[in-house]
Amino acid sequence: MANLEHSFSSVDQLPTPALVIDGVIARRNIERLSQYAAKNNLGVRPHTKTHKNRFIAGLQIAAGAIGLTVAKVGEAELLQTAAKDLLMAYPAVDAARCGRLAELARTHTIRVVVDSPVGIQSLSTAANQAGTTIGLLVELDVGMGRTGAATPQEALELAQLISQTRGVRLDGILCYPGQIWSAVDQQSPALAAVSAKLQDTIDLWRSKGLEAKIVSGGSTPTMFQSHLVKQYTEIRPGTYVFNDMNTFRGGFCALEDCAARLIATVVSTAVKDQVVIDGGTKTFTSDLCIPARDSGHGYIAEYPEARLMRLSEEHGQVDVSQCAKRPKIGERVSIIPNHICPCVNLQDAIWWKEADGSLQKINVDARGKLS
């Protein structure tokens, strides 16, 4: 039984629910970003939170990515075979996390974002114990209000502390413009504000003799406008590799750029004007679509008039009242999820489909690395 799944030769044979990646689309998404970045002299450091596996990380590196981004030390440990240069774009303040990062720095270029003196001290202590050096990026809050130094002055104080602390190296600035969710042609003013705040910080640092060699930014919605932020030396989009209904409905990609589809089976048609599929919040997550909160829980490709309106843990209730033709019980449908990152995080494995229809099982091997 154990290896039975490797014998599936087509999507129609997969047990459902199953998340299938169109390899042609995913490779095209990777290539498109690579070309944009090359043209604009930007490094690409994909955030691996979206796919959480070594196979796709390898494709990103092969397409010219300068390194990888992670949120967890466990993800960095897992992905150390895929890249020599890893950035943890997440604060590390406790001794255990910092110690594991300092160990990784024996063999890898390890950088971590910081927004507190405690974080700097903890990473320094760990690096000194391991006899390694950890590169630090000071996080600057550019409007998200989540983490990061509020002002250029606060960012300077952190930079000065780093420059005076043994075991850590001041490498630059990191920001995450995650609040910018406007259509691409409306992003210029928002990105101009990001650019101005970065420049103020860079200038202030420079006036004190400190240099930001790396300025790391980017998100999937702002990705193809990154050239408007001249300060960026690299960008860290994650979702772009698959896209989802958030990026499509936000106007950041076409439907043909959505690489991931959740294959589900209709398991009940007992309630009038409704069919039920075998995927719920434990398959899709309960995330609503950010640019269209009333649009349901995903787009059913074969039945565009159907609406996946309600999820229980394992049931998806689909309103088919507007469908001329309706899915039958036992039929399979394919759904583009609202938010692909937490959806992938619910799967132990996903299926990579090549142009010839062949299927490859990919373990989501960095999944579940919580710390």
Add this chain to the structure above:
Amino acid sequence: MANLEHSFSSVDQLPTPALVIDGVIARRNIERLSQYAAKNNLGVRPHTKTHKNRFIAGLQIAAGAIGLTVAKVGEAELLQTAAKDLLMAYPAVDAARCGRLAELARTHTIRVVVDSPVGIQSLSTAANQAGTTIGLLVELDVGMGRTGAATPQEALELAQLISQTRGVRLDGILCYPGQIWSAVDQQSPALAAVSAKLQDTIDLWRSKGLEAKIVSGGSTPTMFQSHLVKQYTEIRPGTYVFNDMNTFRGGFCALEDCAARLIATVVSTAVKDQVVIDGGTKTFTSDLCIPARDSGHGYIAEYPEARLMRLSEEHGQVDVSQCAKRPKIGERVSIIPNHICPCVNLQDAIWWKEADGSLQKINVDARGKLS
């Protein structure tokens, strides 16, 4: 490194985020239901979707549960070592799922809920191929509007089909009153309607010579009122073993009955009146609290005035503006999640804490069994 986690001797040493179960509370929750059921002559068939592991399933069986409930065939396959009697309270219509259930029926009492002729035929075909028999419960919709026969007449037609079909056995009726979410002392009218519809169905079946030996109902919110539905022979609550902010804020348990706490570390205090913890939607899920949608994403036990207002994938933003004393960076806090079932489903392992403070790692071994 691999077995390092087994050496943690206290919660304070666990890498965060970590989900810790207070074994004293969980055992008390199991025992309390066991006593209620015994007093009211009801079978208990816990829904394992909440904990998804063999250890806790074993405790439930040891406390007198007559069998286990699952939503997925993979869960049944995993839990076959914990119980001889398994109910899949979820429709199976495709040949692959039905085939695996028919195989399990070689060694176990297997029952499945049905609400369609296609489901009955598929299970019959699979059972006949395996030379086994699968017991069927006809689902009756008692107001949820999700799955199940709409009327006693439709339920009768399914029962008649089952009674004429080889390989399947008509065992009774299943309902899920999941829409009843009112306070315990207000549930009587809602449960009276459930009881009346069940009785109409039982009477109609009896008039045609068909018997419902099993009448399976129950949910955690209606659990301790199950005696008001005299037709029930067994109940299938799941959440009760841990409880969560849904059951607490709904008025169905006390805060002291909540067994599961997510231990998180404060990783940033950079933004005014806010601290950020190392858990977001990939740790808690994005589920809002059903009876209190504006209450945030969980209850922080050490800081009751704090509100976990916003989750990103890995960040939890806590509003501490109302806190006299505020958590410091690096400090650990413990949080009761809104909805414990999908939260457990995000963990590869949880930690079971005994009265003496000792910790045991429990693999969430039925997690990720999507089909």
